Amino acid sequence: MITRRSFIKSSSIVGGGLIVGLGVFNACKDKDRLTGGILNSLNSKKGISIGDFVCLQKDGTVFINLCKHEMGQGVSSGLTAILAEELDANWKKVRIVYADPIAGISNSTGGSTSTLDQWDELRKAGAFIRNLLLAAAAQHWGVDKMDCQAENSFIYLKNSRKKIEYGELVDKITLSETLEEPQFKKKDAYKLIGKSFPNKIIPDIITGRHPYGIDVRLPDMKYAAIERCPVFKGTLVRYDATEALAISGVEKVVEIKGKVLDGNTHIRSGLAVIANSTWAAFQGKRALIIEWNYGEKEKIKHEDFVASAFHKLAHEDGREALNVGETPKMQKTDSTFSQTYEFPYQHHACMEPLNATAIYTNNSCEIWTGTQSATYVMAKIEEHMGIPKENIKINCYPSGGGFGLRYWASYALEAVLVSKASGGDLIKMCYTREDDIKCDYLNSYEFNKHTVLIRNDKPISWSLKAAIDNWGAVLGWLYYDISHKYVEEVRINGFTQASAWRSVMANAEGFSTECFIDELAEKLNQDPLDFRLKLLEKDIMVDFNHTYTCNIKRLRNVLKLVSEKGNWGKKMKENSGQGIAVYPYMHGNGYGACIAEVSVSDKKIVIDKITIAIECGLIINPDFVKKQMEGGVIWALSAMFYGGTEYKNGEVLRSNFHDNKVLRIHEIPEIEVHLCESDENRPWGVGEIAPPVTYPAVCNAIYAATKKRIRKLPLEKSMLQ
Amino acid sequence: MAKIQLFVNNKTRVIDVEPTMPLLWVLRDVIGLTATKYGCGIGQCGACTVMIDGQTIRSCSYLAIDAYQKNIITLEGISDDDFHPVQQAWIDEQVPQCGYCQNGQIMNAIALLEDNSNPTDQEIKEHMAGVICRCGTYPRILKAIKRAANQ
Numbered sequence A: 001m002i003t004r005r006s007f008i009k010s011s012s013i014v015g016g017g018l019i020v021g022l023g024v025f026n027a028c029k030d031k032d033r034l035t036g037g038i039l040n041s042l043n044s045k046k047g048i049s050i051g052d053f054v055c056l057q058k059d060g061t062v063f064i065n066l067c068k069h070e071m072g073q074g075v076s077s078g079l080t081a082i083l084a085e086e087l088d089a090n091w092k093k094v095r096i097v098y099a100d101p102i103a104g105i106s107n108s109t110g111g112s113t114s115t116l117d118q119w120d121e122l123r124k125a126g127a128f129i130r131n132l133l134l135a136a137a138a139q140h141w142g143v144d145k146m147d148c149q150a151e152n153s154f155i156y157l158k159n160s161r162k163k164i165e166y167g168e169l170v171d172k173i174t175l176s177e178t179l180e181e182p183q184f185k186k187k188d189a190y191k192l193i194g195k196s197f198p199n200k201i202i203p204d205i206i207t208g209r210h211p212y213g214i215d216v217r218l219p220d221m222k223y224a225a226i227e228r229c230p231v232f233k234g235t236l237v238r239y240d241a242t243e244a245l246a247i248s249g250v251e252k253v254v255e256i257k258g259k260v261l262d263g264n265t266h267i268r269s270g271l272a273v274i275a276n277s278t279w280a281a282f283q284g285k286r287a288l289i290i291e292w293n294y295g296e297k298e299k300i301k302h303e304d305f306v307a308s309a310f311h312k313l314a315h316e317d318g319r320e321a322l323n324v325g326e327t328p329k330m331q332k333t334d335s336t337f338s339q340t341y342e343f344p345y346q347h348h349a350c351m352e353p354l355n356a357t358a359i360y361t362n363n364s365c366e367i368w369t370g371t372q373s374a375t376y377v378m379a380k381i382e383e384h385m386g387i388p389k390e391n392i393k394i395n396c397y398p399s400g401g402g403f404g405l406r407y408w409a410s411y412a413l414e415a416v417l418v419s420k421a422s423g424g425d426l427i428k429m430c431y432t433r434e435d436d437i438k439c440d441y442l443n444s445y446e447f448n449k450h451t452v453l454i455r456n457d458k459p460i461s462w463s464l465k466a467a468i469d470n471w472g473a474v475l476g477w478l479y480y481d482i483s484h485k486y487v488e489e490v491r492i493n494g495f496t497q498a499s500a501w502r503s504v505m506a507n508a509e510g511f512s513t514e515c516f517i518d519e520l521a522e523k524l525n526q527d528p529l530d531f532r533l534k535l536l537e538k539d540i541m542v543d544f545n546h547t548y549t550c551n552i553k554r555l556r557n558v559l560k561l562v563s564e565k566g567n568w569g570k571k572m573k574e575n576s577g578q579g580i581a582v583y584p585y586m587h588g589n590g591y592g593a594c595i596a597e598v599s600v601s602d603k604k605i606v607i608d609k610i611t612i613a614i615e616c617g618l619i620i621n622p623d624f625v626k627k628q629m630e631g632g633v634i635w636a637l638s639a640m641f642y643g644g645t646e647y648k649n650g651e652v653l654r655s656n657f658h659d660n661k662v663l664r665i666h667e668i669p670e671i672e673v674h675l676c677e678s679d680e681n682r683p684w685g686v687g688e689i690a691p692p693v694t695y696p697a698v699c700n701a702i703y704a705a706t707k708k709r710i711r712k713l714p715l716e717k718s719m720l721q
Numbered sequence B: 001m002a003k004i005q006l007f008v009n010n011k012t013r014v015i016d017v018e019p020t021m022p023l024l025w026v027l028r029d030v031i032g033l034t035a036t037k038y039g040c041g042i043g044q045c046g047a048c049t050v051m052i053d054g055q056t057i058r059s060c061s062y063l064a065i066d067a068y069q070k071n072i073i074t075l076e077g078i079s080d081d082d083f084h085p086v087q088q089a090w091i092d093e094q095v096p097q098c099g100y101c102q103n104g105q106i107m108n109a110i111a112l113l114e115d116n117s118n119p120t121d122q123e124i125k126e127h128m129a130g131v132i133c134r135c136g137t138y139p140r141i142l143k144a145i146k147r148a149a150n151q
Helices: A004-009 A038-043 A075-087 A114-141 A166-172 A202-206 A278-287 A302-315 A374-385 A410-421 A433-438 A506-523 A528-534 A552-565 A622-642 A690-706 A715-719 B023-031 B085-092 B102-115 B121-128 B138-150
Strands: A011-014 A017-020 A054-056 A062-066 A094-098 A148-151 A154-157 A163-165 A222-228 A235-240 A250-256 A270-275 A289-293 A319-324 A335-343 A355-361 A364-369 A392-396 A427-430 A446-455 A458-468 A484-491 A576-585 A590-601 A604-615 A670-675 B002-008 B011-017 B049-052 B055-058 B071-073
Touching (some): A054 A114, A054 A166, A062 A075, A075 A114, A154 A166, A163 A166, A222 A250, A222 A410, A222 A433, A235 A270, A250 A278, A250 A410, A270 A410, A302 A335, A302 A446, A302 A458, A335 A506, A364 A374, A364 A410, A410 A427, A446 A506, A458 A506, A506 A528, A506 A576, A506 A690, A528 A576, A552 A576, A552 A590, A552 A604, A590 A690, A604 A622, A604 A690, A622 A670, A622 A690, A622 B138, B002 B023, B011 B023, B049 B102, B085 B102, B102 B121, B102 B138
Parallel strands (some): A364 A392, A604 A670, B002 B071
Antiparallel strands (some): A011 A017, A054 A062, A148 A154, A154 A163, A222 A270, A235 A289, A319 A484, A446 A458, A576 A590, A590 A604, B049 B071
């Protein structure tokens, strides 16, 4: 029950209408900060707002404050639809606002969790407001609320022609002493959810009006670019900015001191050039003469890094991550089977290079940027610069791709540091593409050693030992029904900064686990599909010490679906083959399965077709899900063919799209996406489901075509050895 | 600095520019037309595509002074109130994800269809291979171009 007291505490009446903060629906630690935000500024003249969160104007327009970061995954329309559904709002009258961070509300966008995180909150908000509108209409007509019904932004009086539009009701809303707990609509009454409604942001995108952070233009804004130390943790020794300052348009050169804040946010030592255009700033950067001390990372050689990983996998006890069942005692007739897989560094290469616009004044700052976690950015600015959170304002923008790179605070923090160092200039700091590649937070390099103990042609013990670079932790999602499972990890010290990269450690572990199970099936003379299905026979929930338990029935269903749709076992031409894979993505509790068809000649691999299926619970928008799967497949294929990176003396050697290639349109296979029916009554994660199954399906298909096992990516390196 | 006259989206602009400044930055930072995107700066990704006298060029690698008195069309200028048929096809096929590369995709698709009103899959792929999309919207770009061609 929501009491009037708690309601009033986080709500207020403004301009004759209702303001509802999201704090009503979600425990809020910092209620004093609930006022403010973008929607309140919309309020003043035109209409009424229901919230930091929802605003209903007198013309009937509904503004929804988007708490999650739109970076192409479609959350702005998907989340909005959840609220609009319960509100029974006319979809055409619903508009999206990219929100400032709202205190107490997590705006962290990652792990394929946005939809599942907000499902309850958004439905409550929609149903709650619908209730208020129903009550207002009932009071207006002098009838019982039960005689009213909501539809398409109108309240109708049943058995009559009377109707009233939502906008006309906002002044009529009154609050009772207690407010009813809202009732949710039944699934079969959904008008939006489950339908392929169009994405609301597309008209803005195709006309160039979609507001990316890089497009911010403000009065008296200057432009900045930073020449950063090319080696992680290196420091600036001395510099000469004479030539840079001589470039027309260049105004200042200021120093940025390096600092490693935590495992995820690092400021590289560097020099910022402030100019009157991005181009002048970029030119100024190139003209700087700098002497660096590269530091310890310069000394790391890749062959030593790899050798240390294999040494640790063989000789060092790791941190235990999972230990289930009894360790079987070896018997004479038992055998072991073990393989090690290697998943390389990967670049993000978001199409929009990192950028942030900022101004620093008197221990406060304002930032304009696209971020996957505005609250984390604020925390890091407070930690590093001592600016109290209440003095930090972030204006959030959608991004041209995030893929985990925009989860961390460095680029926003850099922009504030540049502004402060410049004496308080308002600056738009933009990475060049070269900066974006060379100073990327790479996917952690990871080695996975899988071992099984086999007795009577059955695996009875399964262990995974992972050697992982400087970021992340082993997932250890060992879902096959093998009585003893053990997961441990050892750490290896890579040459540069690493962080989240779409699907995170599930890239390496999906690849290794499903390639290994394929090898095991062959060793035991079993069909790859039958072998998997036998080990997924029971309808059980498997616990990996994770937030969610793995639902084997859902996993099996998606595998079965892909095997039917992808015609598993069909006759293939010479030098071509099929490969199969299935994997649970437990961060989002979504399940994927894939069949790849490849043909190989003269070591050239052609992916002919990918059939992929997903079980993601209740589907908000089938077309959005399909798009994420198509994109995820292409993401994975880019990583397989062109991924990895090269480095020397601590410096990334790649610099732009000519040497950090990604798939282009002429290289894509036919991609078929199937959505698995689900008994789940809520949505689960989507965005990161495809990559972990794509790698192993392709590698297993290459094996079927060539009899060569791929245990190391990218493919080129494996195939040429 | 050089004072030059540019015709952008049928408007005359007289601006002072550095002779070395690419058209991309004149459009974005000087004029304020931000639909044209910076992606790579070396003509590799296509996000900065604009049309000059009916031909697509990579504005990151094309000096603004070379566009002197030429007719420049950016994404902002390809349609008035209604969508261009290519834009409409982009809506119908729900092409974009993050959308950042879509300026380049749309400008190049328009140029393709102006030269070849009924391209084959192979011709579409060859023509569009210069524009990178990191989200993987390629299957839909193919469909949308065919849809636009049919209309």
